[in-house]
Amino acid sequence: MGSAEERRELTDDQRERVLREAEERGFACGCCGSGEFKVGKALYVGFLFLSENHDNYVVALTCKNRDCRTPRTGIKLKGAEFLY
Amino acid sequence: MEFGYPWWLRIEHFANIIFMVFLIRSGLEILATHPKLYWSDDSRPGSEWGRFTKKVMPKDKLYDTLDEEESYSSLVSMPGHKMLGMGRHWHFITVLGWIMTGIIYVALLFITGQYHRYVPYSWEVFPRAWQDIVTYLSFDLPPTLPGQPFNAIQQLSYGAVIFILAPFQILTGAAQSPAIEARFPWFVRLWGGRQWARSLHFFGLLAFVGFIVIHLLMVTVHGFGPETAKIVFGREEHPVWAMLITFAALIGVVILNVIATKYTLSHPRNIQRWFGAVIMKVRRLGLHPLTSRQNYSKSELTPEHRVNGKPPDVDSYKIMAAHDFVDYTIEVGGLVERPMTFTLEDLRTFPTKQTQRVLHNCVQGWTSIGEWSGIPLRQIVELVKPLPEARHLVFWTMQDTERDEPSAEGVGQFYETIDLDLAYHPQTLLAYEMNGEPLPIKHGAPLRLRLETQVGFKMAKWIERIEFVSDYSQIGEGMGGWREDNVFYDQDVGI
Structure with missing residues (x-):
């Protein structure tokens, strides 16, 4: 698996599903507490990391609060939850 | 007679x-x-002509050669x-x-x-x-x-x-x-x-x-x-x-x-x-004075370079990786005149990007041929200006061996030291690209060392800090690196 296959760009629909999942889980920015995010790439972690289940991804989220000091965060999702 | x-x-x-x-x-x-013997320097799994093991490696999970x-x-x-x-x-x-x-x-x-x-x-x-x-x-x-x-x-x-x-x-x-x-x-x-x-x-x-x-x-x-x-x-x-x-x-x-x-x-x-x-x-x-003069052709590159070591299995690293390592920084300090911190972007925009196609020698015996790009380490050394008493560089990594390397003996943060003179070798590189792409996670992203005259374990991956020291006897068990401390390798491994 090269670096290009490690991270994948998401479609608009997939991004929407990620945001929906984040909202349902009450996911908030660890720094400022905001619940509004921009969705980035999805990193497939199921293959690379020992502790991860086979279908796991970490999706990059960027906090939309301009004053947030650590805006880059991520949410762990199963591929089946957002990649369909 | x-x-x-x-x-x-x-x-x-x-x-x-x-x-x-x-x-x-x-x-x-x-x-x-x-326990496998090959005819090709790719050491591709499954291509061995001689096999002295019954172990079968998983296909759905990253394994490394320590597992073999x-x-x-x-x-x-x-x-x-x-x-x-x-x-x-x-x-x-x-x-x-x-x-x-x-x-x-x-x-x-x-x-x-x-x-x-x-x-x-x-x-x-x-x-x-x-x-x-x-x-x-x-x-x-x-x-x-x-x-x-x-x-x-x-x-x-x-x-x-x-x-x-x-x-x-x-x-x-x-x-x-x-x-x-x-x-x-x-x-x-x-x-x-x-x-x-x-x-x-x-x-x-x-x-x-x-x-x-x-x-x-x-x-x-x-x-x-x-x-x-x-x-x-x-x-x-x-x-x-x-x-x-x-x-x-x-x-x-x-x-x-x-x-x-x-x-x-x-x-x-x-x-x-x-x-x-x-x-x-x-x-x-x-062996120590020998400098690398390798330049393999593109056609000789190994399609699937073998791996040793597993990436840091911690959320902060995964999130950083998901964001293409935008937040990554590396500190260079210790016995230097000018301690510095670089982002990945800083390193990528250095004017002296160097690319080399070289043979990787794992201490275990396998090899692969890869193309690595990055900054010659000597340029970083010249920037931070080591003090006269600096003798070695310590590469601290994000890897926690107890968490990330269950196949290896020992625990603690993975680190390796090299002698300062090796940092000046022409093909000693801080690599951020492999085979023309950003360095893959399993090969040490975002930054790893390439030190072509030594065996693979000296080339620390997932580096987070470089420290100049006069002596490494007070670090870890004092033998010059995590593998030296825990599995008793030598600090200088030109063979």
């Missing part, structure tokens, strides 16, 4: 028995760490039980003694004229050697050559072992040194590549084992008492005493092996310090 069995020949013969036993056993320990390591019994390997560090120490210290003994032996052969016994001066020796084999197979003893102590097949066999097989093993062993390969890429190509050299080295081992078995059989066939008398007393006298002394000597060799093995398993740190003191001096003298 008279071909006898002078005292020096008999002493060297006995020393050789000890050396060969340790060389073979420690060689098998080294083989156990990657086998644990052999101490009955066959030295010291056994998956201790590559100790196997390497025994192999290298023994090979030094073996080579020195061999040089003295060959010198004395020529000084005294005894070498004539091993040289076939007539082409007739070759058909006679074949006749000798047929004679042996007919359960009879062939006659010796006129004026010689040996028959034709003995002369050819002994001559081949001394003047062909022994140098062959030394040269194929040297061809597996990353320092020699990096400085003289033609030398490793001469053997057909690094994995050819490793495979040929294995065949050399088989040839030695085969020779020893046949040699012992022939001694028995010719008469154990009279034959051992020649090598014990120098002439055919007191055969019973000769046999008793021979058996006692062989029991002594076994006892020596048992004691050495038990001590190595119980006190590996002492072996590492004692043997390392000798081996490191030789390496620093012979």
